[in-house]
Amino acid sequence: MWEPPKPFTILNRGLIEAAAALLEEGGPAAVTLREVGRRVGVSHNAPYKHFADKEELLAAVAAAELRRGRDSVLRLRRGHAAVEAVRLMLHAYAREAIRHPEMFRLTYGPWRNGSAELASAADDARASLVQSVTAAQADGELPAGDPERLTALLLALAHGASDLALSGHLARKGKGHADPADLIDDLLAQLTAH
Amino acid sequence: MWEPPKPFTILNRGLIEAAAALLEEGGPAAVTLREVGRRVGVSHNAPYKHFADKEELLAAVAAAELRRGRDSVLRLRRGHAAVEAVRLMLHAYAREAIRHPEMFRLTYGPWRNGSAELASAADDARASLVQSVTAAQADGELPAGDPERLTALLLALAHGASDLALSGHLARKGKGHADPADLIDDLLAQLTAH
DNA sequence: ACCTGAACACCGTTCAAGT
DNA sequence: ACCTGAACACCGTTCAAGT
Numbered sequence: 002m003w004e005p006p007k008p009f010t011i012l013n014r015g016l017i018e019a020a021a022a023l024l025e026e027g028g029p030a031a032v033t034l035r036e037v038g039r040r041v042g043v044s045h046n047a048p049y050k051h052f053a054d055k056e057e058l059l060a061a062v063a064a065a066e067l068r069r070g071r072d073s074v075l076r077l078r079r080g081h082a083a084v085e086a087v088r089l090m091l092h093a094y095a096r097e098a099i100r101h102p103e104m105f106r107l108t109y110g111p112w113r114n115g116s117a118e119l120a121s122a123a124d125d126a127r128a129s130l131v132q133s134v135t136a137a138q139a140d141g142e143l144p145a146g147d148p149e150r151l152t153a154l155l156l157a158l159a160h161g162a163s164d165l166a167l168s169g170h171l172a173r174k175g176k177g178h179a180d181p182a183d184l185i186d187d188l189l190a191q192l193t194a195h
Numbered sequence: 196m197w198e199p200p201k202p203f204t205i206l207n208r209g210l211i212e213a214a215a216a217l218l219e220e221g222g223p224a225a226v227t228l229r230e231v232g233r234r235v236g237v238s239h240n241a242p243y244k245h246f247a248d249k250e251e252l253l254a255a256v257a258a259a260e261l262r263r264g265r266d267s268v269l270r271l272r273r274g275h276a277a278v279e280a281v282r283l284m285l286h287a288y289a290r291e292a293i294r295h296p297e298m299f300r301l302t303y304g305p306w307r308n309g310s311a312e313l314a315s316a317a318d319d320a321r322a323s324l325v326q327s328v329t330a331a332q333a334d335g336e337l338p339a340g341d342p343e344r345l346t347a348l349l350l351a352l353a354h355g356a357s358d359l360a361l362s363g364h365l366a367r368k369g370k371g372h373a374d375p376a377d378l379i380d381d382l383l384a385q386l387t388a389h
Numbered sequence: 390a391c392c393t394g395a396a397c398a399c400c401g402t403t404c405a406a407g408t
Numbered sequence: 409a410c411c412t413g414a415a416c417a418c419c420g421t422t423c424a425a426g427t
Contacts, residue, residue, distance in 0.1 A: 239420095
């Protein structure tokens with residue numbers, strides 16, 4: 002079942018970057034293998050020598066983004082108290098979602114073939130957050146309990162607020178006007194004032 | 196700018212129902228105008244006399260689903276204490292998301308042309324939830340504060356937990372094993388024990 | 390007014406052939 | 409081993425023509 006990861010050739014990386022750029026510009030429908038090939042300077046079906054199909058190319062784009070997210074989370078852990086690191090991580094999550102909606106939707110979208118590479122990149126990113134949550138609990142800044150479950154609560158709120166904001170379903174247009182960052186702070190305030 | 200809603204002809208309703216069935220069976224890609232037409236018994240471009248394009252047909256599917264959601268929310272308000280109604284509404288939200296992933300993703304997905312019909316259906320559904328939240332606040336069962344914002348917090352969590360569960364990003368496979376319903380109850384417990 | 394069949398442009402994927 | 413060009417099946421959309 003398990004396959005060793007292919008080496009990252011120059012072309013491989015170029016295809017992923019071209020696909021990511023097209024995704025950002027016009028969504029998944031704009032990521033055509035013909036345009037990807039054209040931008041990299043190969044024929045429209047050269048990608049098939051590196052990826053089984055279009056979905057696998059997009060999965061590689063998503064995995065690269067998840068690795069970037071994990072590295073960003075690791076950077077935030079240094080130089081901040083644990084609970085503040087958690088707050089900054091969740092804010093960064095929402096900020097990136099709003100700034101790059103197409104990448105956000107791709108990364109957390111539906112994957113028919115559960116790529117192992119994708120799953121492990123996501124696990125790594127979440128594990129960093131779990132560590133900071135655990136440290137914040139040890140500091141008495143977050144309520145005790147299963148840290149995985151508390152992390153899931155925090156992540157679910159940050160994710161849901163971001164996704165609803167993107168689709169315009171977060172609040173009525175004139176009213177309230179709470180953005181994802183506000184809701185993250187609301188939840189943390191409720192959790193710290195227990 | 197504003198256009199009067201077209202009358203709901205038999206064919207119109209049939210097209211929407213056929214599109215919804217195809218969506219459930221195989222996602223948005225399976226909703227081809229050719230197959231929709233075939234199931235209803237018309238040619239593959241008869242739908243263009245009722246909807247400007249494929250996206251407008253899918254928007255009508257989403258709007259119908261949002262209206263169903265609003266009616267379901269209204270039913271839950273009767274016969275329950277306010278805070279319990281809120282809890283049941285959020286649980287129903289997550290249950291429907293898990294049971295009908297494609298419809299969930301469509302309903303809360305990206306809409307390039309902000310259909311007024313879609314927006315008002317969503318506003319109606321959320322307004323019912325806001326009313327129950329307000330009543331629960333008056334009962335002293337939920338913390339005081341802007342009810343729109345508190346509703347956004349609750350909805351964002353239910354939405355995010357559902358969406359992450361669907362994409363398998365809610366928690367590591369073996370660990371924690373919190374499902375959306377658990378997280379909803381966790382949040383409500385934190386809010387009521389203030 | 391509403392529908393049909395043909396046609397167009399486009400895309401993912403396959404394949405025989407090249408180096 | 410990797411790439412190319414042609415080809416296939418499919419789809420959204422348009423359009424001239426029918427009733």
